[in-house]
Amino acid sequence: MNRQEELEALNDEGLNHLVYCLRRKVGIHLLDAKTAFGLYDYCNCPADIMPIAIERKLKLEWDDFDKEYVVYGKAYNGKSVTFINIGHQNPYRAACIVLILMKEAENE
Numbered sequence: 001m002n003r004q005e006e007l008e009a010l011n012d013e014g015l016n017h018l019v020y021c022l023r024r025k026v027g028i029h030l031l032d033a034k035t036a037f038g039l040y041d042y043c044n045c046p047a048d049i050m051p052i053a054i055e056r057k058l059k060l061e062w063d064d065f066d067k068e069y070v071v072y073g074k075a076y077n078g079k080s081v082t083f084i085n086i087g088h089q090n091p092y093r094a095a096c097i098v099l100i101l102m103k104e105a106e107n108e
Helices: 003-009 012-024 046-055 091-106
Strands: 059-063 068-076 081-088
Touching: 003 081, 003 091, 012 046, 012 091, 046 091, 059 091, 068 091, 081 091
Parallel strands: none
Antiparallel strands: 059 068, 068 081
């Protein structure tokens, strides 16, 4: 199972936690009161995820053929560019996965 498949297999709470940790620049294994009580719902709440998606210049479009949203992102690690795209019925969940994969690609 590759990293993308691992992230797609996570439930919303797991993805929310990873995005929160990336945003706050804290260790992935830390959990604070806001994420513990579900105050951030990046996978389902546009008010939580869209400011991050806009800041990171993610592209969102509807795919008529596959009948799903596709989110595109680019990651720069100083040497190369990695293009990432994820298709999903939930565009906010797709954006979360793209953001996590972008951050990991930037750190390679």
